[in-house]
Amino acid sequence: MPTPSLLRIATRKSPLAMWQAEHIKARLEALYPGLEVELVTFTTQGDKILDVPLAKIGGKGLFVKELENAMLDGRADIAVHSMKDVPMEFPEGLELGVICDRENPLDAFVSNKYKTLAEMPEGAVLGTSSLRRGCQAKERRPDLEVKSLRGNVQTRLGKMDAGEYDAIILASAGLLRMEMDERIAAFMPAEESLPAGGQGALGIEWRSADKDIHALLAPLHHEVTAHCVLAERAMNRRLQGGCQVPIACYAIIDGDELWLRGLVGSEDGQQMLRTELRGAPEDAEALGIKAAEDLLAQGAGDILRAVYGHDVH
Numbered sequence: 217m218p219t220p221s222l223l224r225i226a227t228r229k230s231p232l233a234m235w236q237a238e239h240i241k242a243r244l245e246a247l248y249p250g251l252e253v254e255l256v257t258f259t260t261q262g263d264k265i266l267d268v269p270l271a272k273i274g275g276k277g278l279f280v281k282e283l284e285n286a287m288l289d290g291r292a293d294i295a296v297h298s299m300k301d302v303p304m305e306f307p308e309g310l311e312l313g314v315i316c317d318r319e320n321p322l323d324a325f326v327s328n329k330y331k332t333l334a335e336m337p338e339g340a341v342l343g344t345s346s347l348r349r350g351c352q353a354k355e356r357r358p359d360l361e362v363k364s365l366r367g368n369v370q371t372r373l374g375k376m377d378a379g380e381y382d383a384i385i386l387a388s389a390g391l392l393r394m395e396m397d398e399r400i401a402a403f404m405p406a407e408e409s410l411p412a413g414g415q416g417a418l419g420i421e422w423r424s425a426d427k428d429i430h431a432l433l434a435p436l437h438h439e440v441t442a443h444c445v446l447a448e449r450a451m452n453r454r455l456q457g458g459c460q461v462p463i464a465c466y467a468i469i470d471g472d473e474l475w476l477r478g479l480v481g482s483e484d485g486q487q488m489l490r491t492e493l494r495g496a497p498e499d500a501e502a503l504g505i506k507a508a509e510d511l512l513a514q515g516a517g518d519i520l521r522a523v524y525g526h527d528v529h
């Protein structure tokens with residue numbers, strides 16, 4: 217295989233992003249002993265704007281644009297993304313076709329005081345800026361105060377430790393990757409907090425013209441994860457959602473079937489629409505679109521219009 221001798225990974229500077237880039241660097245160096253892999257770091261808009269809930273900033277791909285520009289300008293060769301944060305559409309000249317084996321995709325309940333959401337006393341403060349996590353928590357516990365929480369994982373944990381929140385919800389994957397397992401009071405079952413599309417999976421983006429780089433990355437691709445994430449993203453795309461919307465979707469392979477669950481909820485948790493379906497993993501994309509159509513038929517368009525400020529076509 218024609219192997220480039222140097223590969224530059226564009227990455228954000230947050231500890232989790234750095235861990236993910238280092239992880240891919242280590243895997244590539246283990247596969248190709250002659251290859252040198254370098255990290256090129258960036259601070260993105262999403263890292264800079266910390267005082268506004270993400271849903272209100274509105275721009276999709278807040279965490280990826282700088283990285284994509286660096287690849288297009290030739291300052292870097294690939295970018296490693298949490299699939300949850302990757303927009304549906306890629307700029308001309310870039311593609312994302314390698315999806316790696318998934319870490320635990322579930323949300324984590326994190327607290328120094330309580331073991332589960334159910335244990336929290338009336339009126340306790342739950343931290344999350346995710347409309348998806350917030351609406352599902354409020355559905356079960358309308359009495360809780362859900363308070364906005366931004367910043368990288370360490371910042372969020374620090375705010376909870378300082379007493380600003382009684383509990384917070386984070387992705388298990390981030391905590392597990394950074395060896396902060398002891399922070400996880402409980403993995404939240406999918407029935408309690410259906411994850412975001414792509415949560416726990418890493419994807420790699422590169423310049424479409426760089427066929428050598430695609431060949432180099434191909435061994436990191438994990439087909440089962442790719443089918444699941446494809447179904448989830450197809451549902452999100454049909455609903456025009458990213459991870460900053462009250463939309464959850466989660467697929468697993470159950471036996472030889474792909475089992476996709478989807479949810480759209482109103483911010484206050486009063487109106488929760490759910491769907492689930494099963495089918496062949498090869499039909500992942502069609503299953504995702506079907507799930508979205510089911511939710512739209514139940515009235516998801518009205519909920520999403522209130523969040524987006526425009527219709528879902």
Ligand SMILES: NCc1[nH]cc(CCC(=O)O)c1CC(=O)O
Binds near residue numbers: 459
């Ligand atoms: N939105 C930020 C973000 N993007 C990816 C992860 C976690 C790792 C992953 O899902 O792969 C997180 C942190 C969180 O939601 O707690």
